[in-house]
Amino acid sequence: KNEVEQSPQNLTAQEGEFITINCSYSVGISALHWLQQHPGGGIVSLFMLSSGKKKHGRLIATINIQEKHSSLHITASHPRDSAVYICAAMESGGATNKLIFGTGTLLAVQP
């Protein structure tokens, strides 16, 4: 079992729909990242959070530390939101603060 699990693996939505991507982790963390990657493209950091909720434009990220669960929401989805969304846990303790990645959620938003 992966230390960071995402669901769903693939998601197709119609333009305008509200989208939720879930992330569960089994390790102790100091922070959790949500990343976006376009096919063949680089990685963009969307959020880093260690508690509560953050909002940026149409994107909202929440985390529940007790339940070891985070969600990424996209409101009023648009075809340009089509990308792979990756959850990454920053493991607490140790000297490294390395990220442990989920396998990603491939989102396709159709017009």
Next chain:
Amino acid sequence: NAGVMQNPRHLVRRRGQEARLRCSPMKGHSHVYWYRQLPEEGLKFMVYLQKENIIDESGMPKERFSAEFPKEGPSILRIQQVVRGDSAAYFCASSRDRLNTEAFFGQGTRLTVV
């Protein structure tokens, strides 16, 4: 303030050649992480460096792979005698320090071994 710069963006090497991937962190950042993304797989940690020091190389293959982050210049990930299985996207991320955990990623280097 330029972001994390990786070059080259694409690199083609024949089996047995050497590949050198470069990463220039953001200005003021002295911590660099290298990650590898194999085809159809997720990202995996390779190595964590601070200026002139390797802090954690637990994700690096034991042979043929090495990394450095000299006092001056970019961080280098070096792969000797490349094999087809080394074909992947290699991403670098930098941060200001270990406690400031905001990490910024480069565009990646896509290595193809033919």
